[in-house]
Amino acid sequence: MPETNKKVLILSVNDEDKDIVFRPADTLLGVLRGKLGLTGAKPGCLNGDCGACTVLVDGIPMKSCIMLAIEAEGHKVTTIEGLINTKTQASFIKHFAFQCGYCTPGFIMVCHSLAEKQPHADKAVIKEWMQSNICRCTSYQEIEEAVASILAEE
Amino acid sequence: MIPVDFDYYKPESIEEAARLHEQLDRQKMLPLYYSGGTEIITLLRLDLIQTKAVIDIKAIHECREHILGEDYLVLGSSLTLTQIEERNAFPLLTSVSKEIADHTARNKITLGGNICxxxxxxxAVLPxxxxxSLFVIGGPQxxxxxxxxxxxxQTMQLGRGEFLIQTLTRKDFLGMPYMSVKIRQQWETGYPLVTIAALKAKGEIRAAFSGLCSFPFRxxxxxxxxxxxxxxxxxxxDRALxxxxxxxxxxxxxxxxxRLFVLKxxxxxxxxxxxxxxNA
Incomplete structure (x- = not known):
């Protein structure tokens, strides 16, 4: 079925269904920020390189700048706003795993998914997953400590 | 933001996809098949490609198949690279795939998208x-x-309206000794100076390369x-080079x-x- 004339999209975001008027060319990042006011996912490179825009789709990290909003229909989207009071968030605060904080939501999303999917991940797996994100302030050591503490708890 | 508008279609069969492409092509909509879409979104954003219609092939059952059958490993073109890595039925492909982009990006990049x-x-074509392997291709014919x-x-040789549905790899190849190496100028992510994938099949060495010339080759x-x-x-x-x-x-x-120094x-x-x- 062509979706050409579809003007309203129902997106499940942070366990709530949202009706959104959209263009098929809208990225998930654009819709989350521009239509839903969820500004936690950050525009960085817009190219799929930096990871600042990472959200979870069915629990899997996705760079929302390289995903169309319409592709998320029928899936559960989780943004940083959906992780309030989680152990992942607390651990990043405890370990001061940020400086300017711009990249932090993306790191937290990847870390949260990793802890859920692979709670016993070894160092190589942690490195592989976390390499998807870039921190220009180079808080990598603190980020590594935060991630390690969450996995250790799991 | 993608500065142009396009229509989005999500067919559920090979025939429907091919029919849609023909129809949209006749209407001069410059249709593009869309799988992971990471490259299409980036190129559209930069105004480097044009389309008025994308045909998302992810709902086509055959494009999502991931089957280790009696004789062949079947990989649907819409499988993401991480899905292929996690199942790891084809260790050489896993090894090459793990060096493409980064883990989160590979949750979206598909086998077909990387090759096409x-x-x-x-x-991903090197292994x-x-x-x-055999390539299953669908289209108007x-x-x-x-x-x-x-x-x-050098590139996928697809006719007008054709798209990659699956790849088939004989099972006896899956367990053969292999090596793959990606050498970058620096860091651990990014494009290669050269990527080498090698396989030892019945005592003979096979090798394929990416990043050396302007196309991957064996x-x-x-x-x-x-x-x-x-x-x-x-x-x-020296003779080989x-x-x-x-x-x-x-x-x-x-x-x-x-590059030649690194390759050698x-x-x-x-x-x-x-x-x-x-010799041991």
Whole structure:
């Protein structure tokens, strides 16, 4: 079925269904920020390189700048706003795993998914997953400590 | 933001996808097949490609198949690279795939998208070339199956309205000794100076390359030289390098001279390991 004339999209975001008027060319990042006011996912490179825009789709990290909003229909989207009071968030605060904080939501999303999917991940797996994100302030050591503490708890 | 509008279609069968493409093509909508879409979104954002309609093939059952059958491993073109890595039925493909982009990006990048994309590295094709895999292609004329070396010559050889549905790899290739190495100018993510995938099939070395020329390739002539029994490894290597099928890239990632230096050393390392093992 062509979706050409579809003007309203129902997106499940942070366990709530949202009706959104959209263009098929809208990225998930654009819709989350521009239509839903969820500004936690950050525009960085817009190219799929930096990871600042990472959200979870069915629990899997996705760079929302390289995903169309319409592709998320029928899936559960989780943004940083959906992780309030989680152990992942607390651990990043405890370990001061940020400086300017711009990249932090993306790191937290990847870390949260990793802890859920692979709670016993070894160092190589942690490195592989976390390499998807870039921190220009180079808080990598603190980020590594935060991630390690969450996995250790799991 | 993508500055242009396009229509989005999500067919559920090969026939419907092909029919849609024909129809949209007639309407001059410049239709594009869409799978992971990462490259299409980026190129549209930069106004480097044009389309008024994308046809998302992810709902087509055959494009999502992931089956280790009696004779073949079937990989649907819409499988993401991480889905292929996690199942790990094809260790050489896993090894090559793990070096493409980064883990989160590979949750979106698909096998078909990597092979059929505009960005010329297309590293996922290397293991498929080495294992004489088959490519299942759909289009207005129906479905056809072609050997990888026919379907992929520098780029995917797709006719108007055709798209990659699946790849088929004979099971006996999946367990053969392999090595893959991606050498970058620096860091651990990014485009390669050269990527080498190598397979040892019945004592003979097969090798395929990306990042060396402006297209990925497997060269039988290079393999013949590497497998010759006369001459030292160094001599065989020099003979093989004479058969690189196109000018070696000379760009910001690395000069042609440096790429050749890296290629020769890396290939020497691979062959040395295998030849030491063989003589042990």
């Amino acid at each position: 994309g505009e960005i010329f590295y297309r590293e 498929l070339l080495l294992t004489d 129906g479905v056809k199956i072609l050997p990888a070396h026919e379907a992929f010559q 060269s039988k002539r290079m393999e013949d030289e590497l497998n010759r029994k006369d001459g030292t490894l160094d001599v065989r290597m 004479r058969h690189i099928p196109a000018p070696v890239l000379n760009d910001i990632e690395g000069s042609a001279e440096y 050393n890396t290939l020497t390392d691979i062959l040395t390991v295998w030849e030491v093992e063989q």
